[in-house]
Amino acid sequence: MSNLGYQFYSRQDEFRYLIQNGFAVSHKEIEAAFSIDSASRLEFNVEYPGLLIGLGYLFPKEANNDAQYNLGFSFDHTSGLPYLPGSSVKGVLRSVFPKSGEDTSRIQFIQAMTGRELDYNEIKKIEITYFGPRTHEVETRSGKKSQDTFYDSYILHTGDSYILDEYITPHGDDPTKNPVPIKMIKIAPENRLVVQICFSADESLLTQEERKNLFTGILEFTGAGAKTNVGFGHLSSIG
Numbered sequence: 001m002s003n004l005g006y007q008f009y010s011r012q013d014e015f016r017y018l019i020q021n022g023f024a025v026s027h028k029e030i031e032a033a034f035s036i037d038s039a040s041r042l043e044f045n046v047e048y049p050g051l052l053i054g055l056g057y058l059f060p061k062e063a064n065n066d067a068q069y070n071l072g073f074s075f076d077h078t079s080g081l082p083y084l085p086g087s088s089v090k091g092v093l094r095s096v097f098p099k100s101g102e103d104t105s106r107i108q109f110i111q112a113m114t115g116r117e118l119d120y121n122e123i124k125k126i127e128i129t130y131f132g133p134r135t136h137e138v139e140t141r142s143g144k145k146s147q148d149t150f151y152d153s154y155i156l157h158t159g160d161s162y163i164l165d166e167y168i169t170p171h172g173d174d175p176t177k178n179p180v181p182i183k184m185i186k187i188a189p190e191n192r193l194v195v196q197i198c199f200s201a202d203e204s205l206l207t208q209e210e211r212k213n214l215f216t217g218i219l220e221f222t223g224a225g226a227k228t229n230v231g232f233g234h235l236s237s238i239g
Contacts, residue, residue, distance in 0.1 A: 004082070004163070005075025008185070012068055019163045019185070025081065027156055033079035034154040039196035040208075042216050044235035046193055050164065050186035051155070051233050052226040053084050071184040076152070082163070082187060084224060086150035089195055090131065093150075093218050097127045113217045114210065126205045146202035148211065153224075159190030168227075186232070193235060195219065 002023070007015040057072025076083045098106035101120040110123050118126075130148045155162075166186040169179035187193075197215065199208040206214065216237050223233035 003080030005073075005077065005080040007080075008069070008073060008075060016067070019161075019165075023162055025157050025162065029079075030081060030154055030156055033076065033081055034083065034152060034194075034196075036151045036196050036198070039149075039151050039198045040212060042195040042197065042212065042219070043238040044193045044195070044219060045238055046155070046159075046187055046189055046191045047234040047236055048189040049231055050166065050189050051191075051193065051224065052166070052184070052186050053082065053088075053224075055184065055226045067183075069184055070182045073185055082155055084153040084155075084193065084195075086152045086196070089153055089197075089219075089224070090150040092222055092224055093215055094127065094131050096218050096222065097131075098123060109221075110214075113214050114206070122205075129202065129205055130200065130211060146200050146204075148200050149198040151196035151198065153193055153195045155187050156192040156194060158192045159188050161188040162191060164188045192238065193224065 002014075002018060004015065004018070004023070007018065054074025055071045057074065074083060074085070075081065096106055096109055098104075098110070098120055101107075103120075107118075107120055107123060110126075111118055129146050132147045163185050166184050167181045168184070169181050171177075171179045195215075197212075199211055201208075219235055220237055222228065223235055225233035227233070
């Protein structure tokens with residue numbers, strides 16, 4: 001199996017050839033690289049126009065080479081396959097929790113997702129129990145046995161294409177100038193994102209099934225990856 005990550009960052013001519021000629025990777029190869037036996041799987045279909053991950057990873061651009069990609073992408077260092085880090089999944093899920101008692105929209109969102117009339121303090125307790133304290137907060141529980149563990153998510157090749165070229169055309173500060181297209185890559189629509197979470201046995205606040213339903217609902221609502229505000233990263237739950 002070709003190491004896509006190495007080719008993308010070091011041998012882009014080879015990378016372009018692979019994806020333009022229908023690069024395929026088997027489920028067996030992908031599962032062998034990422035699957036965690038002890039984790040629960042939340043599976044999502046990647047909706048049109050696709051999924052963008054790791055755009056902030058930079059690499060030098062060759063002078064006068066319009067064929068080169070301008071933005072980075074998230075590839076696993078060992079397998080070279082695209083993936084979404086577990087820390088990113090945890091961050092997306094946690095982002096919808098309220099930061100204060102005045103954050104009524106987030107409080108109402110969690111209430112709707114759980115089907116419970118929870119107040120801010122109850123929601124905060126759920127957050128700290130299963131995600132742990134935020135960096136500025138003092139740990140109020142002994143150990144981390146109650147926290148859920150978020151493993152790296154991966155993409156199963158279920159669509160017609162696995163990776164495709166994509167362009168964005170920012171206009172900048174002067175709307176009279178023609179925009180310069182920025183070339184990048186994306187996970188093509190109709191592939192499958194597999195999110196892996198090991199739910200703790202602590203069901204004092206939410207059962208494992210309730211957390212699974214909550215996290216599924218959040219990811220369907222927020223999406224994942226970059227540029228979700230312009231349509232990328234939309235997900236629909238499978239199963």
